[in-house]
Amino acid sequence: xxxxxxxxxxxxxxxxxxxxxxxxxxxxxxxxxxxxxxxxxxxxxxxxxxxxxxxxxxxxxxxxxxx
Numbered sequence: 001x002x003x004x005x006x007x008x009x010x011x012x013x014x015x016x017x018x019x020x021x022x023x024x025x026x027x028x029x030x031x032x033x034x035x036x037x038x039x040x041x042x043x044x045x046x047x048x049x050x051x052x053x054x055x056x057x058x059x060x061x062x063x064x065x066x067x
Contacts, residue, residue: 017054
């Protein structure tokens with residue numbers, strides 16, 4: 001199944017990953033806009049890709065997310 005919004009969010013997060021503040025801002029926007037199943041996919045992808053660089057940001061964003 002195609003998930004164009006999720007793919008777009010992933011692209012944006014990769015492009016802003018150099019800046020922690022911008023990364024967190026974009027991640028929060030994405031979590032607010034995506035469907036819950038997409039947020040779960042995003043969570044797994046983000047931890048796999050960015051946990052070394054942004055672990056605390058990921059924890060902060062995803063632990064405050066409620067379905």
